[in-house]
Amino acid sequence: xxxxxxxxxxxxxxxxxxxxxxxxxxxxxxxxxxxxxxxxxxxxxxxxxxxxxxxxxxxxxxxxxxxxxxxxxxxxxxxxxxxxxxxxxxxxxxxxxxxxxxxxxxxxxxxxxxxxxxxxxxxxxxxxxxxxxxxxxxxxxxxxxxxxxxxxxxxxxxxxxxxxxxxxxxxxxxxxxxxxxxxxxxxxxxxxxxxxxxxxxxxxxxxxxxxxxxxxxxxxxxxxxxxxxxxxxxxxxxxxxxxxxxxxxxxxxxxxxxxxxxxxxxxxxxxxxxxxxxxxxxxxxxxxxx
Amino acid sequence: xxxxxxxxxxxxxxxxxxxxxxxxxxxxxxxxxxxxxxxxxxxxxxxxxxxxxxxxxxxxxxxxxxxxxxxxxxxxxxxxxxxxxxxxxxxxxxxxxxxxxxxxxxxxxxxxxxxxxxxxxxxxxxxxxxxxxxxxxxxxxxxxxxxxxxxxxxxxxxxxxxxxxxxxxxxxxxxxxxxxxxxxxxxxxxxxxxxxxxxxxxxxxxxxxxxxxxxxxxxxxxxxxxxxxxxxxxxxxxxxxxxxxxxxxxxxxxxxxxxxxxxxxxxxxxxxxxxxxxxxxxxxxxxxxxxxxxxxxxxxxxxxxxxxxxxxxxxxxxxxxxxxxxxxxxxxxxxxxxxxxxxxxxxxxxxxxxxxxxxxxxxxxxxxxxxx
Numbered sequence: 001x002x003x004x005x006x007x008x009x010x011x012x013x014x015x016x017x018x019x020x021x022x023x024x025x026x027x028x029x030x031x032x033x034x035x036x037x038x039x040x041x042x043x044x045x046x047x048x049x050x051x052x053x054x055x056x057x058x059x060x061x062x063x064x065x066x067x068x069x070x071x072x073x074x075x076x077x078x079x080x081x082x083x084x085x086x087x088x089x090x091x092x093x094x095x096x097x098x099x100x101x102x103x104x105x106x107x108x109x110x111x112x113x114x115x116x117x118x119x120x121x122x123x124x125x126x127x128x129x130x131x132x133x134x135x136x137x138x139x140x141x142x143x144x145x146x147x148x149x150x151x152x153x154x155x156x157x158x159x160x161x162x163x164x165x166x167x168x169x170x171x172x173x174x175x176x177x178x179x180x181x182x183x184x185x186x187x188x189x190x191x192x193x194x195x196x197x198x199x200x201x202x203x204x205x206x207x208x209x210x211x212x213x214x215x216x217x218x219x220x221x222x223x224x225x226x227x228x229x230x231x232x233x234x235x236x237x238x239x240x241x242x243x244x245x246x247x248x249x250x251x252x253x254x255x256x257x258x259x260x261x262x263x264x265x266x267x268x269x270x271x272x273x274x275x276x277x278x279x280x281x282x283x284x285x286x287x288x289x290x
Numbered sequence: 291x292x293x294x295x296x297x298x299x300x301x302x303x304x305x306x307x308x309x310x311x312x313x314x315x316x317x318x319x320x321x322x323x324x325x326x327x328x329x330x331x332x333x334x335x336x337x338x339x340x341x342x343x344x345x346x347x348x349x350x351x352x353x354x355x356x357x358x359x360x361x362x363x364x365x366x367x368x369x370x371x372x373x374x375x376x377x378x379x380x381x382x383x384x385x386x387x388x389x390x391x392x393x394x395x396x397x398x399x400x401x402x403x404x405x406x407x408x409x410x411x412x413x414x415x416x417x418x419x420x421x422x423x424x425x426x427x428x429x430x431x432x433x434x435x436x437x438x439x440x441x442x443x444x445x446x447x448x449x450x451x452x453x454x455x456x457x458x459x460x461x462x463x464x465x466x467x468x469x470x471x472x473x474x475x476x477x478x479x480x481x482x483x484x485x486x487x488x489x490x491x492x493x494x495x496x497x498x499x500x501x502x503x504x505x506x507x508x509x510x511x512x513x514x515x516x517x518x519x520x521x522x523x524x525x526x527x528x529x530x531x532x533x534x535x536x537x538x539x540x541x542x543x544x545x546x547x548x549x550x551x552x553x554x555x556x557x558x559x560x561x562x563x564x565x566x567x568x569x570x571x572x573x574x575x576x577x578x579x580x581x582x583x584x585x586x587x588x589x590x591x592x593x594x595x596x597x598x599x600x601x602x603x604x605x606x607x608x609x610x611x612x613x614x615x616x617x618x619x620x621x622x623x624x625x626x627x628x629x630x631x632x633x634x635x636x637x638x639x640x641x642x643x644x645x646x647x648x649x650x651x652x653x654x655x656x657x658x659x660x661x662x
Binding site: 183185186188189190191192193194195196197199203204207208 | 340342362363364365366367368369371372373374375376377378379388389392393436437440
């Protein structure tokens with residue numbers, strides 16, 4: 001009898017324990033998402049705004065047929081992909097070098113890598129806009145070596161530079177984690193079998209940290225594709241990315257249903273890109289690394 | 291000419307001396323073990339031979355060629371790591387094949403050599419598995435095959451069996467020795483397990499605090515330990531402190547004999563080299579002592595405790611000169627009860643004398659390398 005009650009209690013415990021988090025998740029994420037989805041199908045009237053009773057697919061067809069929106073989606077895609085690639089090229093070697101350092105330098109430099117996370121993204125964006133502006137430090141130095149003032153601020157370059165800076169920790173940390181799992185003997189083993197240092201890195205170390213690189217690049221791509229503050233502040237008025245156009249639709253055009261539709265398309269596109277990438281590349285390493 | 295030769299090899303980490311003036315010669319085809327407790331410098335020595343640690347002072351020669359400063363990836367030695375260090379993302383045959391690939395060997399020949407190597411360690415059936423699908427003993431054998439397939443002049447084994455459970459370790463000791471005999475590769479093994487070192491090596495190098503204190507055949511290390519440390523680290527030993535009291539009864543034909551006074555006990559010993567009145571340690575192995583009827587042995591005592599070890603009984607005999615460990619075979623005779631009084635006896639030639647401060651004498655250490 002007492003066993004039955006205790007069995008019943010233990011069945012309810014997980015639900016009770018996860019209840020608060022579940023409630024928060026439903027109230028703050030699922031409900032707004034559902035409301036946004038409904039909003040995206042509402043008819044828009046320039047005079048009264050969204051009509052809550054009437055539904056249409058017009059906003060979706062509008063986005064998919066207007067080259068202006070398609071261009072912004074394409075720009076968001078290639079810039080995020082480029083940011084992810086640059087983060088791999090910079091972050092993976094960085095993590096490797098860091099993992100090879102002795103203390104105290106390792107701790108100090110790890111803190112330097114993580115430092116961007118400690119500063120508000122708006123402050124960082126303004127910092128970059130000061131550095132990259134026509135009178136900024138970068139142009140000053142370029143002028144010093146004889147290269148005339150270059151327009152960097154309010155171009156794709158500025159947005160990519162700032163995004164790489166912000167996203168680097170999200171690449172370094174997963175790669176660092178998979179490097180920690182590496183048996184320190186394997187590199188020596190490869191060397192003892194007459195492999196050069198480069199071959200050891202390419203054939204032995206790299207394949208083993210590939211899961212870290214994959215998850216890092218997924219995080220970086222996803223966060224870049226939905227980033228708002230940096231493209232907003234460093235891309236200027238003309239260089240739009242998807243998140244900034246959603247903001248414009250909501251607050252400048254006041255076309256909430258269209259903004260909601262773009263936001264949902266971004267969510268869906270991000271999901272499709274990340275899931276297919278994950279399936280495509282990680283599948284190759286799954287068998288070997290378990 | 292010796293095959294692998296270490297002369298005066300010394301390693302400092304900052305001000306800490308890890309290996310001091312190591313001299314060792316290994317003949318072709320020989321199996322040598324570096325034995326010692328953790329932190330004695332045995333692994334550092336192996337790392338220096340492998341080329342993973344730079345040598346502070348001294349010289350390492352292989353087949354007469356100085357390799358002291360040759361890079362690890364051009365020495366061509368086969369190494370089996372304590373953690374096995376298999377490449378987890380490669381199959382067993384890819385792991386074994388890696389070294390041959392680095393040597394740019396054509397594929398057909400490579401496949402054949404890999405198959406032979408896997409055959410040697412009985413792993414043909416597992417060629418396409420990944421390391422994580424194998425048991426500890428199988429991984430160990432993959433590591434061995436990977437090191438042997440490149441036909442290295444010297445095979446280095448770093449605690450190769452320490453990650454295996456006791457039963458498997460015994461099997462692998464046997465197999466390791468068998469494979470080494472078959473292939474004939476000169477082998478240097480590092481281990482902290484004295485029974486492992488004893489059972490499979492041709493010679494044992496006992497290391498203490500970065501120094502090689504005895505280099506000898508396993509049997510000699512056991513029967514003629516040169517220091518107090520070795521006598522207790524390699525097997526069990528009874529240590530009795532005493533003082534030389536002149537020459538013995540002198541009936542030893544040609545053999546120099548000395549007498550030692552330990553409390554009320556006076557013992558004749560088949561050893562020479564100690565001056566009169568010198569403080570010495572008398573060592574007797576527990577299995578060399580017999581328990582005999584009261585009054586008919588060298589010293590009387592009372593059995594304090596007894597332990598059943600399966601094939602043997604271990605007794606602790608309390609005597610006037612201290613406790614003695616006595617091992618007697620479990621040969622069917624009834625064991626002695628705790629509290630029984632008995633006498634201990636041993637043959638004269640089964641005792642050894644060591645200087646009382648526990649350090650080897652200079653004369654003891656010098657000829658060590660000459661024995662091979």
